[in-house]
Amino acid sequence: MTAKVVTVASGKGGVGKTTSVANIAVALASRGQKVTCIDGDIGLRNLDVILGLENRIVYDLVDVIEGRCRLRQAMIRDKRLPDLYLIPAAQTRDKTAISPSDMVRLCDELRQEVDWIIIDSPAGIERGFKNAIAAADRVLVMTNPEVSAVRDADRVIGILDAEEKGPAALVINRLDPAMVKRGDMLSVEDVLDLLAVELIGIVPEDENVIVASNRGQPLALEGKTKAGQAFQNIARRLMGEQVPFLELETQNLFQRLLGRK
Amino acid sequence: MDETPSLIQIKGIRDGLLITLGSAAWPVLVAAFVKNVDERSSFFHGARVALNVGSNELRVAELSGLRDQLSERGIALWAVLSESLITETTAQNLGLATRLSKPRPEPTREVVKELPADAAKWVKGPLRSGARILFEGNVVVLGDVNPGAEIIAGGSVVVWGRLRGVVHAGAQGDEKAVVCALEMVPTQLRIATEIAVSPKKQGKIQPEVACLKDGQLVAEPWQNLGRN
Numbered sequence: 001m002t003a004k005v006v007t008v009a010s011g012k013g014g015v016g017k018t019t020s021v022a023n024i025a026v027a028l029a030s031r032g033q034k035v036t037c038i039d040g041d042i043g044l045r046n047l048d049v050i051l052g053l054e055n056r057i058v059y060d061l062v063d064v065i066e067g068r069c070r071l072r073q074a075m076i077r078d079k080r081l082p083d084l085y086l087i088p089a090a091q092t093r094d095k096t097a098i099s100p101s102d103m104v105r106l107c108d109e110l111r112q113e114v115d116w117i118i119i120d121s122p123a124g125i126e127r128g129f130k131n132a133i134a135a136a137d138r139v140l141v142m143t144n145p146e147v148s149a150v151r152d153a154d155r156v157i158g159i160l161d162a163e164e165k166g167p168a169a170l171v172i173n174r175l176d177p178a179m180v181k182r183g184d185m186l187s188v189e190d191v192l193d194l195l196a197v198e199l200i201g202i203v204p205e206d207e208n209v210i211v212a213s214n215r216g217q218p219l220a221l222e223g224k225t226k227a228g229q230a231f232q233n234i235a236r237r238l239m240g241e242q243v244p245f246l247e248l249e250t251q252n253l254f255q256r257l258l259g260r261k
Numbered sequence: 262m263d264e265t266p267s268l269i270q271i272k273g274i275r276d277g278l279l280i281t282l283g284s285a286a287w288p289v290l291v292a293a294f295v296k297n298v299d300e301r302s303s304f305f306h307g308a309r310v311a312l313n314v315g316s317n318e319l320r321v322a323e324l325s326g327l328r329d330q331l332s333e334r335g336i337a338l339w340a341v342l343s344e345s346l347i348t349e350t351t352a353q354n355l356g357l358a359t360r361l362s363k364p365r366p367e368p369t370r371e372v373v374k375e376l377p378a379d380a381a382k383w384v385k386g387p388l389r390s391g392a393r394i395l396f397e398g399n400v401v402v403l404g405d406v407n408p409g410a411e412i413i414a415g416g417s418v419v420v421w422g423r424l425r426g427v428v429h430a431g432a433q434g435d436e437k438a439v440v441c442a443l444e445m446v447p448t449q450l451r452i453a454t455e456i457a458v459s460p461k462k463q464g465k466i467q468p469e470v471a472c473l474k475d476g477q478l479v480a481e482p483w484q485n486l487g488r489n
Contacts, residue, residue, distance in 0.1 A: 100329040101330070155389060161389075162321065164321045194405075194425075
């Protein structure tokens with residue numbers, strides 16, 4: 001096995017990186033893939049909470065890097081999905097506790113054991129972000145359909161190009177089709193028009209996401225909600241499948257018939 | 262004992278330390294430098310370092326590798342000085358300075374220089390947020406200039422794409438400088454000492470040229486120019 005390392009980054013905070021990492025990891029694991037997610041947000045860890053694994057943390061990422069435990073000991077196995085693991089971040093340290101080359105070494109060790117390593121990058125473009133992208137084979141850039149988030153995504157894509165980590169793939173999160181229709185929100189086309197990168201996912205706004213995060217039960221565990229389906233689709237696209245975008249389904253039947261002509 | 266002193270020269274400057282690397286293969290230089298740092302980690306810790314790499318041609322992986330190694334040792338690499346254009350470009354791509362003195366875009370400070378008409382910098386777009394192009398002559402961009410990107414040119418600026426960022430043409434006082442774009446919707450436009458923001462646009466998108474007319478910054482559709 002040689003794992004693919006996928007980092008999820010955004011620049012701006014609060015756009016849904018951590019939620020997406022949890023859901024993409026769950027979606028991949030539910031498709032029989034062996035997945036380890038790594039929380040790169042040292043000092044402000046969240047991924048454990050969203051995955052519902054908070055109370056099982058014994059060792060963390062910094063313990064592995066500093067040699068206080070073996071890699072295996074820090075990998076928390078998800079009880080719902082036996083092929084899903086989490087390496088949590090340390091909460092009592094900061095971003096400087098690890099370095100880009102530490103991440104490369106860690107991922108190289110992990111690569112032999114799993115199919116996918118999904119890294120949750122902290123917000124910002126400083127040390128934590130540099131750590132998170134150091135080992136990445138692929139970077140997913142998250143944004144929301146709003147001007148400030150798109151601006152930060154643009155900056156991040158520029159840095160990824162400069163560091164030769166590109167081309168980035170874009171995930172547009174929290175899209176509200178009704179608002180777009182009223183002209184109150186940037187559309188997918190508006191965002192792509194500015195960022196000019198490959199689109200790998202569109203996740204609709206869905207209040208179930210918040211409920212799921214609070215419960216530690218990622219949506220993608222059951223593919224019933226729209227957002228859960230969207231994350232499943234991202235996982236399938238990562239695995240190389242061609243999957244049409246959900247967005248099209250929000251058009252009504254009449255529009256679709258007209259569009260087909 | 263070893264030849265590291267001749268490979269590495271360290272000098273204190275106003276902005277921190279200036280380290281000049283001698284001539285040797287890049288991995289040798291890096292190893293020698295890192296060894297030197299490790300031997301005197303308390304001296305180097307927290308230092309701001311400018312690196313003179315001479316004529317070494319360095320790519321992103323090499324330069325970012327050294328930057329990361331230094332950052333692990335608590336050293337901030339902020340500038341790379343080089344005689345090689347390739348290395349300079351690499352450093353700029355990584356957001357590092359390539360000159361020691363901070364550039365001061367003081368338009369009145371310098372006398373307007375007559376630049377040869379063909380002195381232009383060719384930039385492949387898109388220029389994304391955070392990108393900064395600073396050039397004494399004309400600048401031509403193939404692609405969009407996104408919000409948050411900045412072009413400061415001594416001469417004119419031509420954007421074959423959408424201009425949504427900030428452009429300062431004639432930054433050293435040249436009032437004849439112009440700015441052209443296929444779609445002119447800049448965050449802010451400056452020519453010489455005049456500043457303007459783009460009005461809310463309606464109607465069809467068309468190429469425009471901005472210039473100074475009687476001290477006013479105006480933008481006009483490209484079609485009309487030939488007829489006036």
